Amino acid sequence: MTSADRRARERQELHDKILDAARELFATHGYEAVTLRKIAEAIEYTPAAIYGHFQDKDDLIRTLCKRDFDVFSAQLSTLQTVADPVERVRLLGHGYVRFALEHPQHYRLMFMTPNDLEHDEDALQRRGDPHRDGYAFLRLSVQEAIERGRMRELYRDADLAAQTFWAGVHGVASLQITHASDNWVEWRDIAARTRAMIDGLLDGMTTPAPVGRGKKAVQP
Amino acid sequence: MTSADRRARERQELHDKILDAARELFATHGYEAVTLRKIAEAIEYTPAAIYGHFQDKDDLIRTLCKRDFDVFSAQLSTLQTVADPVERVRLLGHGYVRFALEHPQHYRLMFMTPNDLEHDEDALQRRGDPHRDGYAFLRLSVQEAIERGRMRELYRDADLAAQTFWAGVHGVASLQITHASDNWVEWRDIAARTRAMIDGLLDGMTTPAPVGRGKKAVQP
DNA sequence: TTATCGACTGAACGTTGTTTAGTTCAAGGG
DNA sequence: CCCTTGAACTAAACAACGTTCAGTCGATAA
Numbered sequence: 001m002t003s004a005d006r007r008a009r010e011r012q013e014l015h016d017k018i019l020d021a022a023r024e025l026f027a028t029h030g031y032e033a034v035t036l037r038k039i040a041e042a043i044e045y046t047p048a049a050i051y052g053h054f055q056d057k058d059d060l061i062r063t064l065c066k067r068d069f070d071v072f073s074a075q076l077s078t079l080q081t082v083a084d085p086v087e088r089v090r091l092l093g094h095g096y097v098r099f100a101l102e103h104p105q106h107y108r109l110m111f112m113t114p115n116d117l118e119h120d121e122d123a124l125q126r127r128g129d130p131h132r133d134g135y136a137f138l139r140l141s142v143q144e145a146i147e148r149g150r151m152r153e154l155y156r157d158a159d160l161a162a163q164t165f166w167a168g169v170h171g172v173a174s175l176q177i178t179h180a181s182d183n184w185v186e187w188r189d190i191a192a193r194t195r196a197m198i199d200g201l202l203d204g205m206t207t208p209a210p211v212g213r214g215k216k217a218v219q220p
Numbered sequence: 221m222t223s224a225d226r227r228a229r230e231r232q233e234l235h236d237k238i239l240d241a242a243r244e245l246f247a248t249h250g251y252e253a254v255t256l257r258k259i260a261e262a263i264e265y266t267p268a269a270i271y272g273h274f275q276d277k278d279d280l281i282r283t284l285c286k287r288d289f290d291v292f293s294a295q296l297s298t299l300q301t302v303a304d305p306v307e308r309v310r311l312l313g314h315g316y317v318r319f320a321l322e323h324p325q326h327y328r329l330m331f332m333t334p335n336d337l338e339h340d341e342d343a344l345q346r347r348g349d350p351h352r353d354g355y356a357f358l359r360l361s362v363q364e365a366i367e368r369g370r371m372r373e374l375y376r377d378a379d380l381a382a383q384t385f386w387a388g389v390h391g392v393a394s395l396q397i398t399h400a401s402d403n404w405v406e407w408r409d410i411a412a413r414t415r416a417m418i419d420g421l422l423d424g425m426t427t428p429a430p431v432g433r434g435k436k437a438v439q440p
Numbered sequence: 441t442t443a444t445c446g447a448c449t450g451a452a453c454g455t456t457g458t459t460t461a462g463t464t465c466a467a468g469g470g
Numbered sequence: 471c472c473c474t475t476g477a478a479c480t481a482a483a484c485a486a487c488g489t490t491c492a493g494t495c496g497a498t499a500a
Contacts, residue, residue, distance in 0.1 A: 004498090007446085014447095036488065046449050048490080057488065112332050114398050127404060135405055152423075155416065160408045164392075164416040171391025172384075178334050184347060185355055188380045196375065196384040197421075203372075204424030224467090227477085234478095256457065266480050268459080277457065 015053045017043050019064050026061065030105050034061060062115065065106050066123065070132070072099050077131045085144040086206050092138055093169045093198040100173035101190070112174055138162045145206065155205040168201045169194070235273050237263050239284050246281060250325050254281060282335065285326045286343065290352070292319050297351045305364040306426050312358055313389045313418040320393035321410070332394055358382045365426065375425040388421045389414070 021042040025034045036057060040047040054060040076095050082088040100107040109115075126132035130140050142165070143158040145151050155161040176190050187193075241262040245254045256277060260267040274280040296315055302308040320327040329335075346352035350360050362385070363378040365371050375381040396410050407413075 007497090011447090035486080037486080047488085048450085049448055051489075052447065112394065112398060115402075123404075154419065157408065159406050160412060160416055163395075163405065163408055163413055164420055167391035167395050167413065167417055168388050168421075169391070170395055171387035171389070174332065174394055175383075175387050175390055178332060182335075184343075185383065186379050188377065188383055192380060193383055193387065196380055197387055199374065200384055200421050200424035201388075201417075202424070204420035204422070227466090231478090255455090257455090267457085268481085269479055271458075272478065 011053075014043070014045075014049075018050055018053055018060065019067070022060055022064055023068075026064065027103070027105050031061065031109060061109065062120075065109050066120075068103065068106050069110060072103075073126075073132050073134050073137075075099070076134050077137055080130070080137070084209060085141045085148065086150050086202060086209065088141045089138065089145070089165060090198055090202060092134075092141065093165065094194060096134070096169045097173045097176075097190075097194045100170075101176060104177045107173065108177060111170060112177070135162065135166065138166065150206050150209065152205055152207060161205055164205070165201055168197045172197045231273075234263070234265075234269075238270055238273055238280065239287070242280055242284055243288075246284065247323070247325055251281065251329060281329060282340075285329050286340075288323065288326055289330060292323075293346075293352050293354050293357075295319070296354050297357055300350070300357070304429060305361045305368065306370050306422060306429065308361045309358065309365065309385060310418055310422060312354075312361065313385065314414060316354070316389045317393045317396075317410075317414045320390075321396060324397045327393065328397060331390060332397070355382065355386065358386060370426050370429065372425055372427060381425055384425070385421055388417045392417045 018039060021039045022034055024042070025038055034057070036047040036050055039050060050060065054063065076092060076099075079088055079091050079095065082091060100111075128136045130137040139158050139162040142151070142161045146156050146158055146161075151161060155164070172190075172194050176193075179185070180187065180190070188196075238259060241259045242254055244262070245258055254277070256267040256270055259270060270280065274283065296312060296319075299308055299311050299315065302311060320331075348356050350357040359378050359382040362371070362381045366376050366378055366381075371381060375384070392410075392414050396413070399405070400407065400410070408416075
């Protein structure tokens with residue numbers, strides 16, 4: 001079986017090599033710069049060789065993004081140790097924006113471009129698992145906040161509140177990604193904007209934490 | 221001068237004809253469906269003829285979007301008649317999301333794609349004019365809210381508050397555009413999400429209106 | 441030794457945006 | 471009236487793209 005093993009290993013190595021070459025091009029120059037011919041040149045193969053490992057170009061890049069996003073989900077899920085659900089959501093928001101800005105090309109592809117995640121088998125498998133599905137984790141935290149009586153009346157629908165919060169941080173991140181260098185607007189510091197969004201939304205949606213328990217209250 | 225006039229008019233007619241054909245393709249099938257050859261076929265010209273009217277494909281589509289966005293700005297600026305600045309911002313947000321969802325392709329190109337507005341001459345010209353620059357109008361309304369003591373301490377920077385509010389409605393609109401048909405998430409109704417974002421943010425950023433003056437208070 | 445089979449290549453196909461050399465034709469000056 | 475000019479437009483090509491497919495090659499299995 002050693003020879004078959006070697007074949008499989010070599011195949012996997014080329015698979016990764018393709019992904020690495022694509023990541024290099026993608027992360028530095030964006031989606032449009034990723035060309036099968038450029039990847040092929042980088043790995044010293046023919047463009048057609050890539051089709052032995054990926055169905056098409058889209059499959060390649062989505063595989064790349066999914067792989068990198070797994071790191072993101074795992075990273076976010078470490079926040080499960082934060083006891084106060086509202087504080088947890090706050091940190092979730094900051095971590096989310098940080099990741100988006102550190103991987104703008106990945107973020108753009110995953111959240112600023114239409115994609116058919118519903119037809120992705122191994123993506124559907126992790127759906128709902130708070131460790132591997134960021135939305136599920138957020139939703140769960142909001143649910144906990146509701147149960148502890150921390151959400152205002154209008155936001156006691158966990159999905160609605162989670163979706164609103166997500167939209168908020170997504171708005172900050174995506175505007176920064178597409179319009180950061182646009183001086184039409186006198187942009188405030190991205191950190192300030194992130195904080196303004198997260199604190200503003202949480203102030204609007206939640207009630208202050210009871211004193212003497214959990215983190216300090218938010219209200220001035 | 222009549223012959224020169226006619227030439228100029230005919231030129232303008234073809235110019236518009238190109239834009240109309242492009243709009244048809246663009247609005248219904250998105251950016252990628254807009255092909256110079258398809259446009260050329262629709263207007264019964266050769267692809268190269270288009271280059272007599274536009275610098276390149278990007279110039280064509282951006283011209284198209286700018287033209288359609290002028291209608292939007294004018295439409296928004298009718299809200300200047302609303303006396304209460306906070307209520308005005310609220311209506312601005314709803315109008316913004318409505319336009320984005322009615323013209324998703326335009327919106328995608330203008331706000332979800334990097335673009336060099338700074339190097340656009342006639343775009344720079346209308347910058348700051350509340351009638352023709354939506355951001356300026358928003359910013360001005362926020363400024364007025366600050367002056368009337370309606371903004372909480374953290375949001376008394378008109379730019380920061382305006383940018384946060386913009387990011388909020390942009391987040392709602394862009395998530396809807398790219399992920400509406402994605403059933404990874406149990407999406408709440410878009411109207412509910414829009415309202416949750418706008419009310420949530422305004423509740424977090426503003427103080428209630430004084431009773432007996434302006435619109436009714438927001439706090440439950 | 442020979443057959444098999446997966447991996448890979450070389451060359452093509454059909455698109456795309458864009459350029460360029462040429463054609464056409466009305467306008468304007470001598 | 472002719473002839474030049476100049477703009478508008480065409481025909482054809484170019485380079486680059488994703489993708490396909492008939493083959494080749496070399497190691498494995500019989």
